[in-house]
Amino acid sequence: MRSEWVLPKGHLSYWLRQLRNRASLIAPLRVDGDIVFKSLENIHEVSLDNPALLPSPKEFLLPQQEGMFWTEGERIRPLLNKERRFIFGVRSCDVSALGLLDRFFLEGYGDPFYRERRRNTIFLSIVCNNPDPTCFCIGLGTGPYLEKGFDIQLTDLGDRYFVQAGNRQSQRLVRQWSFLFTTPRKVDYEDQYEVFLSSKARFQKRISLESVREYILAGKVRDSFWESVSERCFECGGCVYECPLCTCFTVTDRSYSFGTERVRLWDTCLFKGFTRMAGGVLPNEKRVLRTKRWYYHKLVHYPDVLGSFGCVGCGRCTVTCPGRIDMATIAIKLRDLQDNGR
Amino acid sequence: MAVRERNNIYLPVKAEVVEKRHLSADVSLFTVRPDVPFDYRPGQFFMVSLWGAGEVPISVASLRKEGAKRSQQGGDLIEFCIRKAGKVTSLIHDVEKGGFLWIRGPYGRSFPLEYATGREMLVVGGGIGLAPLRPVIQWALRERNSIKKVSLLYGARTPDDLIFRDDLKRWAESGVNVVLTVDRATDGWDGNLGVVTTLWHKSEIDFREAVSFICGPEVMIRSAINDLFFFGMPEDRIITTLEAHMKCGVGKCGHCYAGRLYICTDGPVFSFREIKEHNLL
Amino acid sequence: MDKILTVCPYCGCGCGLYLHVEEGRLVGVSPSRSHPVNRGSLCVKGWNAYEFVVHPDRLLKPMIREDSSGLRECSWDEALDYVAHRLAEIRDRSGPDSIGILSSAKCTNEENYLIMKFARAVIGTNNIDHCARLCHSSTVGGLAAAFGSGAMTNSISEIRDAKVLFVIGSNTTEQHPMIGMHMLDAVDRGAILIVADPRRPQIAEFAHIHLRHRPGTDVALLMGIMHVIVNEGLVDIDFVRRRTENFDAFEHVLRGFHPQAVESITGVSIEDIRRVARIYAMEKRSMLFYAMGITQHITGVDNVRACANLVMLTGHIGLPSSGINPLRGQNNVQGACDMGALPNVYSGYQTVTDPRARRKFERAWRRKLPTKPGLTVVEMTEAAYEGRLKALYITGENPLLSDPDLNHVKEAMKGLEFLVVQDIFPNETMEYADVVLPACSFAEKDGTFTNTERRVQLLTRAIEPIGDSRPDWEIIADLSGRMGYEMQYRGTYEIMEEIALLTPSYGGMLHHRLRERHGLQWPCPDVGHPGTPFLHRKKFAKGLGTFITVEFRPPAELPDEEYPFILTTGRIYFHYHTGTMCRRTAVLEREEPACYVEINPLDAERLHVRDKFPVKVSSRRGSIVVSARVTERTPEGVVFIPFHYSEAAANLLTNAALDPTVKIPEYKVCAVKVEPVMKEDRRTRPVKVVDLEDLRIT
């Protein structure tokens, strides 16, 4: 089955409108000086010159707060969210992250809440032709465009989009409105390649997490370095909340007079209470242990277990970290330390 | 290992408390009958919850009867030995016979009991740590023909804190070498004093040949495994179970994550070799 | 999925955040990237600000106390009619000044304005105050007298361009995290950071110089620094001559503070005093910051005056990245003060004793207004205790946790004839309430908050009110109508229009203007005005700046044989104020679930106390049992207790001694003793399962 098309720009809003009639359409909108993902009212409001949005689209699959069960007496109702959604305007790095999240949540014990949301969501991503100063997906193979792993990927070719569908469900979305699309010609492929190249040239940051991993594994990163990093941590949790690959949650029960809800909430390993044991023992009371844990998880353990870094280079932690000890900054610091032969 | 196929891994099953026994001032044994049967092995744990209070991981404290079939009323019985440690466990302690707990599981790796076949078996427990070891001893007694010898070293803070006392007595009568000790004696105690790791000589075990199963407070585990290793027990046969903060039990919530492993799914049972390799203690 | 821009309900940074709404439910929070303060970051409280809103404890229905059965739920009509009737009756019988009103720094500007209007125009009393009394009234008093305006002079975004940051009595990275972020950025860009704090807060980790003076000796320290500045000719003579007055009298007093003497009072070495004086005075872009470590003393106003004198002496004011910056605690404590929720001023600090101001408000409100300044929070408690105050109407405050000397406050509450508590959650004070009114949280209402840099920002309703709760302004307007004074507003924007008319500094603050660019900073006198990023440019608000002479006075209660430790109280990062919101947030509560006392390792050793051991801390007023946290953060001879915990309320210990001018209580210093507590035997139910005889197996 064919999976590549061309969509004239003038047809985009028509297509989006059709999609919106099918399910809720969420896209980046400019509001109050920011660009945020939210349900679309007017198609023309879509803002595509967006930076990697805060927060990441993981909020649609693992919301910050999600009801799990509602109980009244002995009756239990699982609170599965079955809303159908199209998320338009996602970036490539986030799509790469979703691929890893899918593996994390669906392999082994499958997470039913995630599965239900994932099944009902289609992500329409856009090849980045204008990366932010904070982006560094380019060193990680997670952007600015993807070869595979996307639902639908759009490349902006000036007056038209190059459209690729990565799976059957997504192909159907195009074929239902096939009259909007045309068959790609040679020039379209050439233009797409051109966009890929020019996009790659625009990156300001080139970061090799591979070498950071090597420094760490070779024992070249001293504890005093981690101390100096963790000293600057505000314990805000922002890096974890923003990161498209951080998945930790906590569970809490809320009892109302008319029933009890079991909810899960985003949590972060950067808090000391995260690992509190009965009787108040805090295995990670020292902040440096928690900072190290986060970096080790992403740079050492993630590759061991899932075969890729626990970071897709979206740069969100760079934006949000008040202590300026985000992934990119630390990687650059470590590189500089190594270069200076220390 | 058999994973129960249910479509919602977080959905607990109702379990009626058919018996509740006080084992010490803050430890009780809950015998429950879940609505559906569970297949579980020693060392595994369940997430036990009360709606409105929360969920906590609790090891199974009983051995599943071999070939147990689905009984008329639902599943067969499971025992949980629970210490009043904080918020949730205190509320669980308020549940009396006839009340309900909600359970899901079993989770985690079980004890590799087959290692004991044809060998001597040393069981080392501290405090509430005897709970997950109880089914190990029960199994050993059931399989007594294939196990050369069973020795139990068990310590608690005071004589009042020794749990499963009638079991201890029965085991001793059945030929288990039971050695008890307390940190602090009270009136009427003239047994051993001091931590369990001072009693290796009373275990009557050939450490090089034996397999050991250990559970208790972290400090106790740490010194026990180091001693046993020093005495020449191979690191693969020093087996313990670790504790961690747990919210999901299925490798998703991240709380129990330690050195690339999830204690809940990769453990909680680990050999000394794994503990060393992954820096778990 | 909708996202609504609003303002964080916690601290005075006033971060802009989006509330995420899914099917009418709050599901999350994300920071605004374009906001000038937080720029895409938030602290942990902001990140979790969505959770408490739907907590099961929320008050859902009005309640009235029945003598026999406690509080019972009732309708709004019944509750408000009853309140109206009782208040009117008490007013007519005992006079308007027998009624007191406590407004709240958690309420919006519009609400504070209405509550103050209610007190003055409807009840007819100036007995209105709020908790700023307990944290920053010294600032309002001290800075207003010196400059004519008591607020942060600079903008938060100017911090990164400063060359010297002098932070005194503020644990900035933990209490005003987003301001701390800007400070760290400034340090990264080469600024010198000086921290003066008896404890060692996180911000001190980044300080180039950390002065650990003895608690309560701030005046001496600052005077010592100024002594050096004068002596070494570092005074900005032009500035002092052209823009200030009364320098000579001040200089005369200053002579008494020779560094030698200051060293022995404060414990800070002469060299350090000299170094700080030189660094601070010689760099042009120097910013001074202070928080509750300065204000919560009996010498609170003097401390503030000393700070004001320091910036005038060096001319470090009236320019970008150069000024004096009190960091206000609560999200809208600045606004509550601006709106005149104070016993002596109307909105915009127009004094009630000024006949012109009074006449203006009388004409606008069509009522005769009381002429005498009213009672402050602590004075109201006193008056209630003595039976002079018969009724108290409390919105969004919890005096039974926040006020000093709690046992005394309890007695006072019991003595009241009529107590109304209006809040979002049940609190300790409610035990004594005759009527409880459920209010809306920040997510359910519109209005404006003014952050610590004077930025008036719009709050937007994200979800429908929970239960039958109503926004505070609606409740007050409704009640007022029932007491015969119509307050008809179609929305908070109409209240703001009235505020703008009557309040010069808010003249241009109309809601539609605030929607753009995250609000405007006052003064903003008219609708064409772009707002004011920094104050006192070219001229002080009151004309010439005034050097006000100060003398050093030791704290009211000093350690002695019996009570050998100095207790200082404060907030911790994961919690906030009396804990009504954060202690109902799962992650925050898990982080710091229980109260503790910080104690220096050397003291701990002497007392045979180890980390996490229970200890009893007692003062002349009460005692609490908490667990010890042994840490170098607290110097020898000093202990620190956070005041968020009702089960171990630090304010059972604190001293209600007041600053003579603005009546702020001395939370930061009182004398206590610390004793280890033996763990009581945990065995309550001896169990005999098997006889010990049987157990003697080996």
Ligand SMILES: Cc1cc2nc3c(=O)[nH]c(=O)nc-3n(C[C@H](O)[C@H](O)[C@H](O)COP(=O)(O)OP(=O)(O)OC[C@H]3O[C@@H](n4cnc5c(N)ncnc54)[C@H](O)[C@@H]3O)c2cc1C
């Ligand atoms: C694999 C495993 C098996 C266990 N088996 C038993 C058993 O058989 N019998 C028994 O009495 N206890 C057992 N525990 C310990 C028991 O789970 C804790 O005592 C219990 O979680 C404490 O919860 P609480 O709310 O009463 O205490 P609090 O101290 O009030 O705990 C507060 C929160 O922290 C979490 N928490 C605290 N300590 C732990 C912990 N150790 N593990 C996980 N979460 C924790 C809980 O989720 C709880 O919500 C086991 C723990 C693990 C990890």
Ligand code: SF4
């Ligand atoms: S670690 Fe930082 S840059 Fe990497 S994926 Fe997470 S948020 Fe993005």
Ligand code: SF4
């Ligand atoms: S964002 Fe930065 S300051 Fe916040 S928790 Fe992460 S590392 Fe710490």
Ligand code: SF4
């Ligand atoms: S710094 Fe203050 S205003 Fe900002 S998120 Fe934290 S508590 Fe809220």
Ligand code: FES
């Ligand atoms: S308990 Fe949730 S990951 Fe292990």
